Amino acid sequence: MTTPTADWWREAVFYQVYIRSFADASSDGVGDLAGIRSRLPHLVDLGVDALWITPFYPSPMADHGYDVADPRDVEPTFGDLSGFDALLADAHAAGLKVTVDLVPNHSSDQHVWFQEALASAPGSPARARYFFRDGRGPDGSEPPNNWPSVFGGPTWTRVPDGQWYLHIFAPEQPDLDFANPEVVADLEETLHFWLRRGVDGFRIDVAHGMAKPDGLPDMAPAEDTGLFADDGPGDLRFDQDGVHAVHRRLRAVLDQYEDRMAVGECWVFDDERLAAYLRPDELHLAFNFRLLTADWEADSLRSAVQHSLAAVAPTPAPACWVLSNHDRPRHVTRYGGGELGTRRARAAALLQLALPGVAYVYNGDELGMPDVDLPDEALQDPIWERSGHTERGRDACRVPVPWSGDSPAYGFSTTPDTWLPMPAGWGPLTAEAQAADPGSMLSLYRSALALRRSSSAFTGEDVQWLPAPEGVLAFRRSGGLVCLVNLSGAPVPLPEGEVLLASEAVADSTLAADAAVWLQG
Numbered sequence: 001m002t003t004p005t006a007d008w009w010r011e012a013v014f015y016q017v018y019i020r021s022f023a024d025a026s027s028d029g030v031g032d033l034a035g036i037r038s039r040l041p042h043l044v045d046l047g048v049d050a051l052w053i054t055p056f057y058p059s060p061m062a063d064h065g066y067d068v069a070d071p072r073d074v075e076p077t078f079g080d081l082s083g084f085d086a087l088l089a090d091a092h093a094a095g096l097k098v099t100v101d102l103v104p105n106h107s108s109d110q111h112v113w114f115q116e117a118l119a120s121a122p123g124s125p126a127r128a129r130y131f132f133r134d135g136r137g138p139d140g141s142e143p144p145n146n147w148p149s150v151f152g153g154p155t156w157t158r159v160p161d162g163q164w165y166l167h168i169f170a171p172e173q174p175d176l177d178f179a180n181p182e183v184v185a186d187l188e189e190t191l192h193f194w195l196r197r198g199v200d201g202f203r204i205d206v207a208h209g210m211a212k213p214d215g216l217p218d219m220a221p222a223e224d225t226g227l228f229a230d231d232g233p234g235d236l237r238f239d240q241d242g243v244h245a246v247h248r249r250l251r252a253v254l255d256q257y258e259d260r261m262a263v264g265e266c267w268v269f270d271d272e273r274l275a276a277y278l279r280p281d282e283l284h285l286a287f288n289f290r291l292l293t294a295d296w297e298a299d300s301l302r303s304a305v306q307h308s309l310a311a312v313a314p315t316p317a318p319a320c321w322v323l324s325n326h327d328r329p330r331h332v333t334r335y336g337g338g339e340l341g342t343r344r345a346r347a348a349a350l351l352q353l354a355l356p357g358v359a360y361v362y363n364g365d366e367l368g369m370p371d372v373d374l375p376d377e378a379l380q381d382p383i384w385e386r387s388g389h390t391e392r393g394r395d396a397c398r399v400p401v402p403w404s405g406d407s408p409a410y411g412f413s414t415t416p417d418t419w420l421p422m423p424a425g426w427g428p429l430t431a432e433a434q435a436a437d438p439g440s441m442l443s444l445y446r447s448a449l450a451l452r453r454s455s456s457a458f459t460g461e462d463v464q465w466l467p468a469p470e471g472v473l474a475f476r477r478s479g480g481l482v483c484l485v486n487l488s489g490a491p492v493p494l495p496e497g498e499v500l501l502a503s504e505a506v507a508d509s510t511l512a513a514d515a516a517v518w519l520q521g
């Protein structure tokens, strides 16, 4: 149980529920709010403190909920408002905080505002909530600038009267113009709506995107697209200085309520620029995506940790660690897949959970779920179509969670016909099978989270690096926890200290390759 304190989130472990894939109570093959409610005991046993639920608002699902048609209601596929209230009440009764996704940067093209904009004339107030512009070239048939969409193709789509509108993501996700006070006011209303219902905070989608440079100038051709790689300095779509004014407005609303927080999805890799989002009147937390993007290699992981700590050092915020989410290949797969990937993922879990600050666990991390090779016809991510079938997109990391049994849908749903197909052979991966096995990933997570919560070794926000053999990460927290991660490829000697937990059995005072250990130093 989390004890409510002003800063309950500072050391919290959040669990990301990708709603479509977590648990399906309505038997349509898509997860829902009632499904989450039915699986709260799993989260309590796991030992997390809080949930982040991905968007469950009315949506045509062009981007699986990140295209929001009405931010103050519930998509019927996922339930209704009273179902949300019931989930919130149960979660709170179980000692779990609940945070929801806020998608400010864009709306769905089916949002009443966008429909009104389409029906209105160029230059009208209805168009001024979005970015409608005339095209370039003699007849305006060229897009207004050269920006690429994160999902492939241009960021502009032309409407019948000849104007173009901006969409950093899919054409079904038109960007809103936060220079328009009406847009900011509506976002504030959405915040109040969910805060009054009792949510504990928000995860802010594309938190580095809600400001565009004046005049929307061309950007230097960049290889990266902002979402899937480090934003380069020339990427004008993201991290514009004007975005901070929006965050200050958001924070002012949150501060009217007690104990609420916001975490930003800021794909910003410059430490100082990331720190700017964490000023006292902006976000409480910002995901640090360096662990999510680092290779399984000592220097790269050490540098990820160092940069993440350096970014938050001048701010009131703790670091915020992420190994996987619904946008990136799962870490079991990134680390090589199969037994090796799983072994490394076990070690990575101990690394993540030993670090000071906040940890986000993506649903299925605790089961060691890998990415799934899906057949072409099963793919649903807009990236697949928009890239002309050259990029497979993010479906591989979004396959539903297996709960029990030996065949699809493994207790996720009563129908085997799930929105993304679940593979054969996942019986041993289910939560049920793993709960009964002390050597499973699930048992490791449970032990790690229980220790993290109960032991004073995990106190202190500093990380002191310890001398260690080449290829080994070793650090100490001021509370006394020592964490060693062996990426050297060979066994290494264990330092002095009582072993609290290890990702592989420790024998003869050595730590095996691709293993991690927690010691009381």
Ligand code: GLC
Residues within 6 Å of the ligand: 063, 066, 067, 103, 169, 205, 206, 227, 265, 326, 327
């Ligand atoms: C964020 C979400 C991603 C979504 C995008 C557009 O990056 O995590 O899933 O596609 O924003 O809303």
